[in-house]
Amino acid sequence: MSTATASMQECIQNCQECQTICADMLTSHCLVEGGDHVEQTHVKRMLDCIAACGACIDFMSRNSENHSLYCRACAEICKACAESCEKVGGMEKCVECCRTCEQSCSSMAA
Structure with missing residues (x-):
């Protein structure tokens, strides 16, 4: 992964954490x-968020040249998941990781 930038590596880590936490919280x-x-x-x-993070x-x-397309979509999906988890309640861990992933994916999509 030496070709990935530091911000890309951070985004990958945020996506991995979001994918894992959402899957764990769901089940x-x-x-x-x-x-x-x-x-x-x-x-x-939640399932869309898990899948979107995996794709990202x-x-x-x-280091696909198309990663920004997926990151843009993932940011929107993470935002929707965070809002849903917030509405349902008692899912602060999911809300937090989805918001973090949304921010890092948004920066990768720019």
Whole structure:
């Protein structure tokens, strides 16, 4: 990964953390809590966030010239996921990692 810039490496780390935390929260928190936590739109937003982060990691890890396209989309998806997690409540860890990922992906998309 020596071809990746420091900001790209940081974005990859933020995407990895967001992907891991969202997947963990979905399976160990949302599925246990039920109710609004398993509402279809919320679950889809979390799954989209997990997938978008994975795509960004892939594109940035191989220094694809198209990584900025994926980062732009990932930033929007992370924003939507953070808003959904905030609305559902009790998911501060997800909200925080999604906001961090949104910011770093936005900077990569510029």
